[in-house]
Amino acid sequence: MVSGTMNKPDLLTELAVRPLVCDGAMGTQLLAHGIKSGECATLWNVDRPADVRAVHDAYCAAGCDLLTTNTFGGSSIALDRHGLAERAAELNEAAAKIAREAAGRRAWVLGDVGPFGDFLEPFGETTADALRESFRIQIQGLVTGGADAVLVETMSDPAEAVAGVEAAREVDANVPVVVTYAFQKAAPGVFKTMMGTSVEEAVSRAVGAGAGIVGANCGTSLDLEDYVELGKQLVASAGGTPVVVQPNAGAPRMVGEETVYDATPAQMAAAARDLLQAGVRIVGGCCGTTPAHVAAVAAAVKGR
Numbered sequence: 001m002v003s004g005t006m007n008k009p010d011l012l013t014e015l016a017v018r019p020l021v022c023d024g025a026m027g028t029q030l031l032a033h034g035i036k037s038g039e040c041a042t043l044w045n046v047d048r049p050a051d052v053r054a055v056h057d058a059y060c061a062a063g064c065d066l067l068t069t070n071t072f073g074g075s076s077i078a079l080d081r082h083g084l085a086e087r088a089a090e091l092n093e094a095a096a097k098i099a100r101e102a103a104g105r106r107a108w109v110l111g112d113v114g115p116f117g118d119f120l121e122p123f124g125e126t127t128a129d130a131l132r133e134s135f136r137i138q139i140q141g142l143v144t145g146g147a148d149a150v151l152v153e154t155m156s157d158p159a160e161a162v163a164g165v166e167a168a169r170e171v172d173a174n175v176p177v178v179v180t181y182a183f184q185k186a187a188p189g190v191f192k193t194m195m196g197t198s199v200e201e202a203v204s205r206a207v208g209a210g211a212g213i214v215g216a217n218c219g220t221s222l223d224l225e226d227y228v229e230l231g232k233q234l235v236a237s238a239g240g241t242p243v244v245v246q247p248n249a250g251a252p253r254m255v256g257e258e259t260v261y262d263a264t265p266a267q268m269a270a271a272a273r274d275l276l277q278a279g280v281r282i283v284g285g286c287c288g289t290t291p292a293h294v295a296a297v298a299a300a301v302k303g304r
């Protein structure tokens, strides 16, 4: 195993000392490097490693403390849609190695686990056991490649989040696990996941399973003010467990076929300050965020 923690403290130890900054969107950056829609981004960790590395380098240069591996669709179930299920361990290990090299001594690597892309039983056909095994293979690859922590992200179903935490625990009982959910606004000031899960229940299921950090990323049509309010509710529900919020660059709007996010780096930085004020300990970015957004957020977090 490649040691990523030898020269810096444990992530949770550091988080108790200072707030940290996470990176921004990977997908948008890979588009700029020429990935085609429908192409398997996880395969780029082996076929186009220099391009993946360039994205990590840009976020590192922007001043982030946490780099996220290019493995959002890297579970064996998700990879199976590209005929690549058998390569799950290899592709995830390669991804973690690229991020680990880019992070060097100054940043932590989050091994990224995204949704498997379907519903669990009884709404879908996948059992929790099969999902946990798929995540376990992915996370084994990520940890072997040098990930410092596991990020189970963009979750809608707490049962899926719990499967991710349990899978990480099977791989390494001590690896910190971060769980983030995608929320939407059910009413003014009321946030629920697509599965109808409340903030309180989402947090308690993740923390109960053993997540060491919990929060929100992405989401549907939330503007920056909504993320700040959501951050407050997450902190109130988390009872001392550190909270992370990774907003999109504002609420999206459609321009023809394209989804556009309009929030400027300065607006993201202002939201980051408000999130820290609310008690959030890690701020990063999701859809539409770029190294310029992360640089502004990092300056705000470190300069406050």
Ligand SMILES: [Zn+2]
Binding pocket: 217, 218, 219, 248, 286, 287
């Ligand atoms: Zn997103």
